[in-house]
Amino acid sequence: MHLRFSLLVLTTLPSVLGNGVLPGQIKNLVTFGDSYTDVVQVGDGGTAWPVYASGYAQVSLFPFARSGATCSNNITFRPFPSLFESQLPAYFSATGANPTTHAPGKLNASQTLYTLWLGTNDVGANALLTGSDGKVNLVDVMQCMVNWVKVLYESGARNFLFQNMIPLELTVLYSPNSYPNTFWKAQRNTTEWSVFMSEMVASGNTLTKLMLQALAPSLPDAHIGLFDSHALFTDMHDKPQLYLNGTAPLNVTGAINSCVFQLNGSTSQCTRATGTAKDSFLW
Template identity: 70%
Template sequence: MGRFRTTVQALLAVAASIVTTSAIGVRPGQIKNLVTFGDSYTDVVFVWDGGDPWPVYTSRYAHLDLIPFARSGATCSNNITFRPFPSLFESQLPEYFSQKGSLRLAPQETIYTLWIGTNDVGANALLTGNDDASIVDVSACMVNWVKALYESGARNFLFQNMIPLQTVPMYSPNAYFNRFWAEERNATAWSVFMTELVLSGNAITKLMLEALAPKLPGAHIGLFDSHALFTDMFKRPSLYLNGTVPLNVTGAVNSCVFELHGSSSNCVVISGSAKDSYLWWDELHPSEQANRIVAREMAASIQGKKTRWTTWLS
């Protein structure tokens, strides 16, 4: 058993070395167009952060043309975790393919991003039970987004993994009845299970992306570690938040405490520059200031700059 473990560790080290030495990413000044897919964390139509969403900031910071397809409420596929919203595979990708000819995006000058999973693993999906799907199915679906776009001619990808959802007010151990869930539940159990779902899903997608990268000639695949970034923002908010009231990583700018079954609510909305002291906009979504940080780091990655949050796999 000891020799087997040593051999496996050696092989993993070699594989990691191969990925590291061959991963060059995109070149500075190469990317001109940003095409986004995902859920409410990326939607630029129904915005959930009290201001401008991160893709808008990223397009400004990196001087990019933004072509957005992300839609609020989305999962990767309604055939895996059904929700009555425009999913990635049944709605967003078909919409992109229908417009592809008129968009005329040069493959080498265009980067595609995906940030999804919050709805897939959340309430009314994997967290509360789905007999027909698992986190493995959801992860495979996410990675298949790269394959589908590559086969259509896309070559540059930036994959954003799931944030530590157990730290958002909705899924924290101290969660209260809110606009997203006003029914009985064991908040501690939800938080523990959410931690496992997110960590497992992120680990699986990373392994799948690492296995996929060598099979796609000419592709550049980057993994943006949203989980690590938000973990750092949660633990060291003074490095990221800059509002005019004490920094807050457990509450929300726009919070609504509901009674059981949502019969009534008590809502509080923080205004002005104080908003930038908060990590969360509401019980589920990052604040505008948090999204400015995401945008800054995404822009740096897209511009070919070195950032601790992005690893290029090819």
């Protein structure tokens, strides 16, 4: 598998003048987010990226991401463990860190990297895309995600990696050629959804980048990196031969586990790739 990515470092002034994160310095990886990062409920039965990352880097993994999560259920409600109401409290409980007392807990701050990859559920169906959250807007959601840095910083964290949203308009659910599926069976204009999602993701990613750039100078000794997941997934979609190595024809429009429903139906026809054929699919 060939990997290329873009990483923008939004580091604070004291960190620019001093030393940044050094090779071999990080010993702990703490992950927050949704199904893209959840190591327990892995949708395709594969191995989640934090397991690979921690293994290759030889660091200890502390996984708190959960499938279905949003940033806050007080902003975009979903009956899943959100970042602020579930994942962060679980982290504080497990480590003894405290943003109120500024207690760092059991993890050495200089040796720990904190990552966040959210947004898919916040902007998607039954959330911002379909107007299910009243007066909530994109700025509210993106500010919530950036606040994750501030809260962890107050508990002693210093090294952050913020992962932006992928091109969701390329996924099965939001592509112009989408069909009734597990996540949305009702009538919809798939072209409208795809265009709207493309604009929302682009706007949201720009907002978080600007917010993080504005925040960085107020956090002495912090190191903030912005991983361009959007660029990575766009490249994987456009050049699958550089990333996918399965035994089936390369596929960037279908999914390993695909279920097609009748409109408003409760039953479906499902196909599932197995074995090495799974490595031919982007989704």
